[in-house]
Amino acid sequence: xxxxxxxxxxxxxxxxxxxxxxxxxxxxxxxxxxxxxxxxxxxxxxxxxxxxxxxxxxxxxxxxxxxxxxxxxxxxxxxxxxxxxxxxxxxxxxxxxxxxxxxxxxxxxxxxxxxxxxxxxxxxxxxxxxxxxxxxxxxxxxxxxxxxxxxxxxxxxxxxxxxxxxxxxxxxxxxxxxxxxxxxxxxxxxxxxxxxxxxxxxxxxxxxxxxxxxxxxxxxxxxxxxxxxxxxxxxxxxxxxxxxxxxxxxxxxxxxxxxxxxxxxxxxxxxxxxxxxxxxxxxxxxxxxxxxxxxxxxxxxxxxxxxxxxxxxxxxxxxxxxxxxxxxxxxxxxxxxxxxxxxxxxxxxxxxxxxxxxxxxxxxxxxxxxxxxxxxxxxxx
Amino acid sequence: xxxxxxxxxxxxxxxxxxxxxxxxxxxxxxxxxxxxxxxxxxxxxxxxxxxxxxxxxxxxxxxxxxxxxxxxxxxxxxxxxxxxxxxxxxxxxxxxxxxxxxxxxxxxxxxxxxxxxxxxxxxxxxxxxxxxxxxxxxxxxxxxxxxxxxxxxxxxxxxxxxxxxxxxxxxxxxxxxxxxxxxxxxxxxxxxxxxxxxxxxxxxxxxxxxxxxxxxxxxxxxxxxxxxxxxxxxxxxxxxxxxxxxxxxxxxxxxxxxxxxxxxxxxxxxxxxxxxxxxxxxxxxxxxxxxxxxxxxxxxxxxxxxxxxxxxxxxxxxxxxxxxx
Numbered sequence: 001x002x003x004x005x006x007x008x009x010x011x012x013x014x015x016x017x018x019x020x021x022x023x024x025x026x027x028x029x030x031x032x033x034x035x036x037x038x039x040x041x042x043x044x045x046x047x048x049x050x051x052x053x054x055x056x057x058x059x060x061x062x063x064x065x066x067x068x069x070x071x072x073x074x075x076x077x078x079x080x081x082x083x084x085x086x087x088x089x090x091x092x093x094x095x096x097x098x099x100x101x102x103x104x105x106x107x108x109x110x111x112x113x114x115x116x117x118x119x120x121x122x123x124x125x126x127x128x129x130x131x132x133x134x135x136x137x138x139x140x141x142x143x144x145x146x147x148x149x150x151x152x153x154x155x156x157x158x159x160x161x162x163x164x165x166x167x168x169x170x171x172x173x174x175x176x177x178x179x180x181x182x183x184x185x186x187x188x189x190x191x192x193x194x195x196x197x198x199x200x201x202x203x204x205x206x207x208x209x210x211x212x213x214x215x216x217x218x219x220x221x222x223x224x225x226x227x228x229x230x231x232x233x234x235x236x237x238x239x240x241x242x243x244x245x246x247x248x249x250x251x252x253x254x255x256x257x258x259x260x261x262x263x264x265x266x267x268x269x270x271x272x273x274x275x276x277x278x279x280x281x282x283x284x285x286x287x288x289x290x291x292x293x294x295x296x297x298x299x300x301x302x303x304x305x306x307x308x309x310x311x312x313x314x315x316x317x318x319x320x321x322x323x324x325x326x327x328x329x330x331x332x333x334x335x336x337x338x339x340x341x342x343x344x345x346x347x348x349x350x351x352x353x354x355x356x357x358x359x360x361x362x363x364x365x366x367x368x369x370x371x372x373x374x375x376x377x378x379x380x381x
Numbered sequence: 382x383x384x385x386x387x388x389x390x391x392x393x394x395x396x397x398x399x400x401x402x403x404x405x406x407x408x409x410x411x412x413x414x415x416x417x418x419x420x421x422x423x424x425x426x427x428x429x430x431x432x433x434x435x436x437x438x439x440x441x442x443x444x445x446x447x448x449x450x451x452x453x454x455x456x457x458x459x460x461x462x463x464x465x466x467x468x469x470x471x472x473x474x475x476x477x478x479x480x481x482x483x484x485x486x487x488x489x490x491x492x493x494x495x496x497x498x499x500x501x502x503x504x505x506x507x508x509x510x511x512x513x514x515x516x517x518x519x520x521x522x523x524x525x526x527x528x529x530x531x532x533x534x535x536x537x538x539x540x541x542x543x544x545x546x547x548x549x550x551x552x553x554x555x556x557x558x559x560x561x562x563x564x565x566x567x568x569x570x571x572x573x574x575x576x577x578x579x580x581x582x583x584x585x586x587x588x589x590x591x592x593x594x595x596x597x598x599x600x601x602x603x604x605x606x607x608x609x610x611x612x613x614x615x616x617x618x619x620x621x622x623x624x625x626x627x628x629x630x631x632x633x634x635x636x637x638x639x640x641x642x643x644x645x646x647x648x649x650x651x652x653x654x655x656x657x658x659x660x661x662x663x664x665x666x667x668x669x670x671x672x673x674x675x676x677x678x679x680x681x682x683x684x685x686x687x688x689x690x691x692x693x694x695x696x697x698x699x700x701x702x703x704x705x706x
Contacts, residue, residue: 119598
């Protein structure tokens with residue numbers, strides 16, 4: 001692994017300007033992806049995972065807009081903002097144009113595998129034809145050569161009899177097979193980075209396991225980096241090297257996968273892990289996270305997780321924790337945004353515990369307001 | 382939230398068989414087999430095919446053989462015959478001008494020319510104008526509608542308002558104004574009628590494109606770095622095209638009707654070229670004494686337009702699974 005990250009994301013902020021107000025879907029996230037690494041982005045529905053993934057290739061759709069932050073890919077500024085003369089944030093001149101993004105980055109350098117393999121193939125063309133189209137566009141080869149590459153790629157991702165299946169239509173493929181085709185499409189243009197946006201969510205577990213194995217194999221063979229977006233901690237454990245846990249538009253913890261699983265520094269991560277069924281334990285009931293994630297349109301004060309956090313103290317509702325280095329000696333970078341860690345000095349230990357305000361599911365928000373919420377203080381940075 | 386994180390349960394992929402069944406219903410082969418089961422549509426298709434064959438042959442005789450076939454085996458559709466017998470009735474009847482003869486099975490016109498020959502060669506005008514003007518409207522409307530629907534925002538507003546303005550002007554007035562500006566020839570009638578049809582197609586395809594552009598495969602193509610123009614042409618339009626195809630078959634009939642109306646008013650094919658609308662115009666004076674001269678071209682228009690409508694309706698039923706039992 002080289003020391004310079006392949007992809008650097010700094011303070012990336014994407015907002016949706018809706019009629020109800022501004023939705024801060026991605027609120028200043030930072031992370032790195034190194035060469036040959038699978039980086040996970042994990043979190044519940046609505047945490048902003050997919051928007052973060054789309055922002056990296058600047059494919060956020062209206063009414064969404066990237067409003068701040070930097071994304072550097074191999075040193076090239078995909079997203080870069082600076083203050084203009086009026087003090088407003090504006091994209092810099094160095095930032096790649098849409099045309100450059102389309103021609104040089106999308107497909108060629110960064111490919112995306114989408115969530116639903118059933119919908120991600122155009123029903124009116126043969127599978128091979130679509131694969132060939134993408135190869136022709138991104139690798140500047142002739143039709144016959146592109147076809148040869150396409151057939152090779154289909155074979156590579158484990159499609160039996162690729163020559164004849166090349167001429168078949170998407171509806172003649174099963175879900176797992178289609179996901180393999182999408183992986184072939186992503187890999188065929190030999191990108192340096194593949195963003196996989198919950199690619200196995202729509203598949204059943206056995207097929208999911210096969211796909212994960214395939215990705216692992218291909219990743220080793222081609223050395224491609226991945227950003228794997230998922231809500232499934234099991235998948236994270238299976239294939240990711242580094243993990244970024246997202247909650248309500250923020251990265252709350254990032255660490256190597258082993259550190260994260262065995263020594264998590266954030267109650268949200270712990271709660272996610274605790275909610276997983278474990279084969280080595282028999283329990284009466286699973287241990288879900290209380291409540292539901294609040295709307296990103298009006299996030300809670302202080303730590304955004306505090307209304308659902310079992311360990312929340314008064315200070316958590318008052319001050320917003322930033323993401324700090326909490327790594328112990330001998331550990332690779334481990335960052336977390338929780339006052340429980342010694343890296344923060346805000347008087348967590350002396351602060352009185354909060355009663356949890358989030359009920360489970362339906363009763364959420366009905367359990368009454370706590371004092372802490374009433375006196376929502378300023379955010380500490 | 383404007384996000385596609387809908388966590389789907391794992392049973393999504395389980396229904397593979399059912400899904401395949403549904404999707405194969407969209408295929409072209411399936412559509413054709415559905416149309417084949419519909420006798421009305423098939424009748425329409427046969428008539429359309431028959432008329433088109435006549436039109437192609439007539440065009441061949443006109444452009445390539447210079448009416449060699451008509452003169453050798455039949456008679457010239459434009460030239461007045463040497464022995465002029467005006468306004469004869471069909472062969473099996475009689476009127477004030479005399480008894481019908483089998484030389485002129487459907488009778489003669491006001492200059493003694495055979496009505497059947499003129500009907501036969503008039504097919505060329507009706508069919509070519511019907512197809513070509515619809516093609517102009519379809520291509521123009523598809524491009525306008527697809528661009529409008531794909532980009533949305535101000536481009537959509539500008540294009541659709543322009544299209545609606547076009548829609549608001551009575552079509553006959555528009556075509557006649559167009560022909561007054563450019564000329565009375567048939568080709569301008571074709572272009573004019575084509576332009577008149579643009580709004581119909583543009584609005585139709587736009588409504589489809591607006592939903593197709595949200596499909597994941599469009600997003601996938603964008604993520605793969607495919608150019609917008611290519612996405613529109615190769616991915617958006619083919620997936621939005623089925624209703625356009627249905628509309629087009631119906632529009633051919635409409636176009637034939639409009640052009641017949643224009644010919645009747647003296648715009649379009651100029652004498653002595655035979656066209657159905659013009660024949661009806663020429664028959665006005667003799668409508669009482671020899672109504673057959675009006676009836677034949679009228680029937681030709683009626684049958685052709687109805688055939689296109691029958692086929693178009695059948696095609697629509699076949700393409701729309703909701704209308705099936």
